[in-house]
Amino acid sequence: MIPVCEPTLTGKEKEYVGQCFDTNWISSAGEFIKKFEDGFSEYCGVRHGVACSNGSTALHLAVESLGIGKGDEVIMPDFTIISCAKSILQSGAKPVFIDVESDTWNIDPKKIREKINSNTKAIMVVHLFGHPCEMDEIMQIASEHNLKIIEDCAEAHGAEYKGKKVGSFGDVACFSFYSNKIITTGEGGMVITNSDEIAERLRLLRNLAFTEPRFVHHDFGYNYRLTNVQAAMGVAQLENIDNFVKARINNAKSYNEFFKNSDLVRTPICREGSKTVYWMYSVLLNQHDRDDVMNKLNEKGIQTRTLFYPMHMQPLLKEKGLVDENERFPVSEDLWKRGFYLPSSSSLTMEQIKFISETLLGVLNGNTN
Template sequence: MIPVNEPLLDGNEKIYLNECIESGWISSDGAFVERFERAMANYVGRKHAIAVANGSAALDIAAAALQLGPDDEVIIPTHTIISCASAIVRTGARLRLVDSSPDTWNMDVTQIEAAITSRTRAIMPVHTFGLPVDMAPVLALAKKHGIAVIEDAAQAIGQTYDGRQCGSFGDISCFSFYANKHIATGEGGMILCDDDALAARARSLRNLCFKPERRFVHEELGWNYRMSSLQAAVGLAQFEKLDAHIARKRQLGQRYETLLRGVRGLELAPVACPYADNIYWVFGLILDDSLPIDADQARSMLADAGVSARPFFWPMHEQPVFLKQGLFDGEHYPVAERMSRRGLYLPSGLALTEAQQDKAVAAVRNMLATFL
């Protein structure tokens, strides 16, 4: 079975992990956390970087650092991972959803202004699948209405928007270093920002809100969301290979695109948009409506051929956990609904070989031949 993702750990990971073990610094203390934070901040062009336990933790802290609450609303794409929504819902704030753009598979920024109300406190653009959100309209609306931008760049490490690094646009920006990311630490995440007070608040929230002057006296509840030195050691080694990882991802994506271009029954991942070329975090495709199968059935057929595939996100407005709370009743977002039912992505890990890629392509072609 070809895995949907296999990380590449061929840099200084073992050397740095041994340094942690030999020094005894394996918790959140030690030099590697600070070194990893500094490397990411410099790369993205931000003043502050706060390493955390995972990408979901980064979103939780971002929402809490902005002091969102029950009187507030936050605009997010319905087609995203549930971490984005749960971080907002847990603050008591209300979610306002927008649909996806069929051209980029990201949030449709033309729908944002209609979703803004007097209660809107933030917009959360989420860069998905390889292309960035069109940030210029997002930033213009945020400035016009005096609202914050929480930028989720988890899938866009190393991607740029008009030549500027993703993760550099939000009032507060979040990254993930899950095993399938361009920088993989197994788990792990990071918050980036330029505001000193916001950074200090984020650092406090990730560390149980200890008071510097009296450690075990707390005026606010935070989390133990610290990143370990072991994670940071792997992250720093991965960061050192980031340019090579991005080049490899683009090579894999472009090869998939060449091998599957023109195949009937498929809508392939967009190659580019006016402000960026696809970084191919994963290689996604959408099944044509004429096919009598959905993404789940396609994945089952591919699995029978020894190829793992993963579905696209399920929309927030159709999540049972939110429907049970009375959220999004009667709301429909047709582009996201189609993507969730007919979208999947092929094995896209950095360790993928050309032979494995050829096998995945053959499996897709054979599957389609059953119906076309």
Template structure:
């Protein structure tokens, strides 16, 4: 994410964090952390602080006690402190300040972040320990926490701060915390009636040291086992879900569900969206709405999760397994055309692991033969194909929010369409086939609904989607650069005109490698690195009622392909740990 885009996102985030209506709401937006085994939190400054004498008195006394650390020497008063909180903190779109509180909500200090609209940099701001307690690592832990919060939210690669050269204790604190000096600005005292302040000048009285910490260069890595997946859950998700649990009942029982569907449709560029309990349910409902049933054939790629073909069997139709392209691992249009018979009614292309299929070509073939298209975009929310979202080419597009996906709700799905008639059909089938607005059942229906609490989580996730995509693509780049030049490793690649969300970074191993896929998985496991095999060629399963011919490319990919750890929160040092293990093994 560019710094400019990150700053715009920061300004929106600040508005959300400070928009509180109750103490419970404020607490839901806090960021807990541990220091020496004790619980603390960062709680955002809010409008409540303006009306709190206790807050203002604390701030005024702390600033007086630590006046040596500030470049101003103006008299500090309660009224002046209130004005500072109101104007310089709450009303400043580029600053967010947090209280550091203990488990009893006692306020111990503050720390903040400010974005510089000129330099487009994120800076740590107003680090102050106001009340000494028996926890010598508290400020270090608070600093680590705010660093992790802003890195997760905005995917920035480094953070800055300024410290007075005379404040040697603070400068040393930041040095030991991984910051390095990158700039120096001489300052001179300017004495006014209202007080004194340090300003840039040639006659040096003091100086600002600019310090930087690079997140990309971090050598810490994630502790413990490296997992294949994992979500990003922020204060936004916690706040929405908390509100849904407290208030999302009776007249508000579907508020978050409606918002989620509307914002999802807008995000992918579809006219209609309907949330479901799973992507499998979305696929089943789509086929039912299209009238697919016994005697019909539906073409599916031979490399996919079994649900793609299972949904075909649910409606009594026959899945026809077609080979995939050797590079993108998505449906091969040439093989697709060759597999069409007089019984073919539909095609289900799959955007495997977030890599876009050749939808313009597939749609052209479908139109030529009068076939329906249901896109299985389960792992591809945000994938772009010729400037259009995966899942919006066909009659229906189906998505997943299962717990390992890019965007998660634990379990859940979404079906989209631009056709109002198909939307009405799929919505009715999902609602037990009832006549809208009544309890009268007009046809056999199903219940694949999503609940309001789950939708609250989904709404927050879709609002943070682009940041997650940027992180996934960055992880994929690290792997491809780190494993470049190894003979026998061939990555799944983006097709021309597509942009993958890189949900999973995956490759196949050739015979020239020292180990096969299963040997590599075992070696990674011995080093506490999780991975998983690529989906097998699903035509091999003995559940389809006939024995299909197993396609060549899908068989090779299914036998030799591996998914690497691709959790959205992986840092570069952790990815490098995986890369080093692979290089030593293959």
């Protein structure tokens, strides 16, 4: 079976993790944590990095670090993972959902303005599948209305918008280092920011809000720390991030070449001036039953995954009264119904891409032999 995504651990991961065991620094203190934070934030062109336990906790820390809470609203895309909405709700605020663009699948800036009111405090943008959002327009909207910007870059390590790394535009930006991400620590996350004040707040919140004297608390925090062992993996992965990004881009170019003459498959566009890193190579079927096609690919040894289930369709969010039943999100619904991921690992070979592409086209053209 060709997996939809697997980590590439061919660098110094074992060596650096071994150093943690040799020195007994295996918990949330140790030299690799600062190395990873400093190295990754520098890679993104941002002053501070605050490592944490995963991408979901990174989002929660980001929202809380901005002082967002009860009575506030945060605008976010309808088409994304539930962690985005959860992080807003955890902080006591209300997520407000926006449909996405039909060509990029990212949050539609034109629809953001329609949702801004006196309770709006921030916009959460998600650089979906490694495709940068339209940041100039979004930053202009934020400036006009004095709104904070939270970037969810969990799928976009190394992506760029007009020559600038994603994660360097907002007040805070969040990354995930889960095992299927472009670089991984197994589980892990990071929040980056250029603000000294926000960075201090992030470090406080991730460590149970410990201050001096110890165990005397003036605030609640969370146990969201990353371990030195995980950070050691991150340092090793970071040494190869350019190679991983290049591999994903080359894989996407190869897929595009196979599909360029077919009207049966569509993919999100990469806007001029943007560098897309293709965390997952995602396709949209024009006329076939998605589940049937995925089952046939699975029978051929090709693993696939459906795209995200839209927020406005989530039973839990409906139960909480967060969804207006009269509001329509046609693009998000369409992407869910017709889209899925193809295998996208950095280690994917040209032979595998050829097999996957030809098999998919064969299935779509009625040839299942």
